[in-house]
Amino acid sequence: MTISSRPRLSIIGTGYLGATHAVCMTELGYDVIGMDVDVEKIARLRAGEVPFFEPGLGELLRKNLETGRLRFSTSFEEVAGCADVHFICVGTPQKKGEYAADLSYLDSAIAGLATHLNYRALVVGKSTVPAGTAARLADLLAALAPSPDVELAWNPEFLREGFAVEDTLRPDRLVFGVRSAWSEQQLRAVFAPVIEAGTPVVVTDFATAELVKVAANSFLATKISFINAMAEVCEVTHADVTQLAEALGYDDRIGRRFLNAGLGFGGGCLPKDIRAFMARAGELGVDQALTFLKDVDEINMRRRTRVVDLGFELVNDSYIGTKVCVLGAAFKPNSDDIRDSPALDVAASMQRHGAVVVVYDPAAMDNARQAHPELCYADSALAAAQGANLVLLLTEWSEFRQMDPQVLARVVAHPRIVDGRNCLDPAVWRAAGWTYRALGRP
Ligand code: UDX
Numbered sequence: 001m002t003i004s005s006r007p008r009l010s011i012i013g014t015g016y017l018g019a020t021h022a023v024c025m026t027e028l029g030y031d032v033i034g035m036d037v038d039v040e041k042i043a044r045l046r047a048g049e050v051p052f053f054e055p056g057l058g059e060l061l062r063k064n065l066e067t068g069r070l071r072f073s074t075s076f077e078e079v080a081g082c083a084d085v086h087f088i089c090v091g092t093p094q095k096k097g098e099y100a101a102d103l104s105y106l107d108s109a110i111a112g113l114a115t116h117l118n119y120r121a122l123v124v125g126k127s128t129v130p131a132g133t134a135a136r137l138a139d140l141l142a143a144l145a146p147s148p149d150v151e152l153a154w155n156p157e158f159l160r161e162g163f164a165v166e167d168t169l170r171p172d173r174l175v176f177g178v179r180s181a182w183s184e185q186q187l188r189a190v191f192a193p194v195i196e197a198g199t200p201v202v203v204t205d206f207a208t209a210e211l212v213k214v215a216a217n218s219f220l221a222t223k224i225s226f227i228n229a230m231a232e233v234c235e236v237t238h239a240d241v242t243q244l245a246e247a248l249g250y251d252d253r254i255g256r257r258f259l260n261a262g263l264g265f266g267g268g269c270l271p272k273d274i275r276a277f278m279a280r281a282g283e284l285g286v287d288q289a290l291t292f293l294k295d296v297d298e299i300n301m302r303r304r305t306r307v308v309d310l311g312f313e314l315v316n317d318s319y320i321g322t323k324v325c326v327l328g329a330a331f332k333p334n335s336d337d338i339r340d341s342p343a344l345d346v347a348a349s350m351q352r353h354g355a356v357v358v359v360y361d362p363a364a365m366d367n368a369r370q371a372h373p374e375l376c377y378a379d380s381a382l383a384a385a386q387g388a389n390l391v392l393l394l395t396e397w398s399e400f401r402q403m404d405p406q407v408l409a410r411v412v413a414h415p416r417i418v419d420g421r422n423c424l425d426p427a428v429w430r431a432a433g434w435t436y437r438a439l440g441r442p
Pocket residue numbers: 157158159160161162217220224257258259260261262263264265266267268269270331332
């Protein structure tokens with residue numbers, strides 16, 4: 001396919017998903033316009049600055065801005081005037097006070113764009129949504145667009161934070177939820193370089209495309225909670241969950257990935273997606289089909305309480321007057337995202353129990369400070385550990401995995417550590433004089 005026959009693309013919503021998608025599609029050779037109603041975000045992107053931490057994305061943004069094929073705008077009218085395929089990448093957060101997803105950003109993006117579509121165009125939803133949303137949005141689009149030839153497609157996104165560029169340029173699979181051969185052709189043209197590189201494509205209906213995303217995240221959450229449930233059993237049988245996971249993982253049918261027991265899952269996707277899925281199942285009258293997800297959620301939340309309890313045992317049953325060093329604030333390494341971060345949840349809980357908590361994270365300090373001004377913050381792991389009665393490793397940044405236990409022992413008041421991510425070698429830490437405790441291992 002020549003460049004000239006490639007559709008011109010717009011990306012509406014330039015958060016994690018949209019900004020990455022805009023940059024990567026330009027990298028693949030397309031003309032792209034990214035759009036957001038957040039003026040400041042667009043100004044930063046125009047200046048070559050990624051508004052969040054994502055390895056490799058800043059360099060790729062600046063490289064592609066120089067080609068002149070990547071632009072940013074805050075106007076629906078401008079976007080409608082210079083693209084053939086419009087991707088909707090806005091957020092669908094959990095509604096305040098309920099489990100269901102808040103679709104208001106999605107509705108206003110479709111409405112804002114639709115009134116300017118007076119030509120044949122394809123609108124592609126990428127946001128994670130409850131089943132049935134795409135069908136409703138197709139009706140909304142038909143009602144608002146001046147042209148009768150505007151179609152909707154659904155193309156869920158599976159990118160992981162920290163690997164967003166890699167996952168977008170080389171995804172495991174592409175899923176196209178379409179209602180016409182023309183929509184499928186357009187999507188095949190949009191992803192031609194990815195498809196030519198051998199990525200499998202599943203072409204399906206709207207509802208299946210919507211479900212793939214929530215089903216995938218539910219499966220991943222279930223896998224993590226499964227191994228964390230095994231960790232609970234290991235704790236009373238004195239077994240080692242890390243060796244259990246290794247042995248299970250050699251079975252190809254099970255696989256080793258997503259079997260890391262520890263503090264459990266957080267972030268902007270897994271927790272909210274399983275909850276929104278349960279809420280939607282209830283509305284559809286099949287809530288029984290997903291009651292297991294409630295257990296998945298509960299197992300996950302219990303791990304946070306367990307870390308607080310483990311720490312409590314180590315400080316002789318009182319947090320009052322103790323200094324606790326928390327290593328990690330992001331919900332996972334290589335990210336500055338603190339949405340539903342298990343690490344910060346534990347840190348805040350210990351502080352409420354009377355400890356003075358000092359947090360250090362290599363990337364998420366600003367976000368953590370904003371969300372939890374009641375906690376103390378230090379500029380390095382060693383500074384955070386200064387005089388600590390207890391150290392907690394809660395996000396497995398490589399900087400923490402590689403810490404020298406001898407060096408750390410010299411600055412703490414008491415060499416006691418809870419390895420909340422099972423990422424340290426207990427023998428090495430114990431040999432260096434530390435009282436080492438972890439989740440699901442002796
Ligand atoms: C997830 C999905 O992986 C991705 O496909 C989807 O598009 C968005 O949601 P993300 O939220 O970026 O991606 O993070 P992920 O790597 O899945 O990790 C989620 C959480 O699970 C993190 O808090 C992580 O620490 C935890 N986790 C992961 C474990 O506790 N154990 C594991 O074995 C793996």
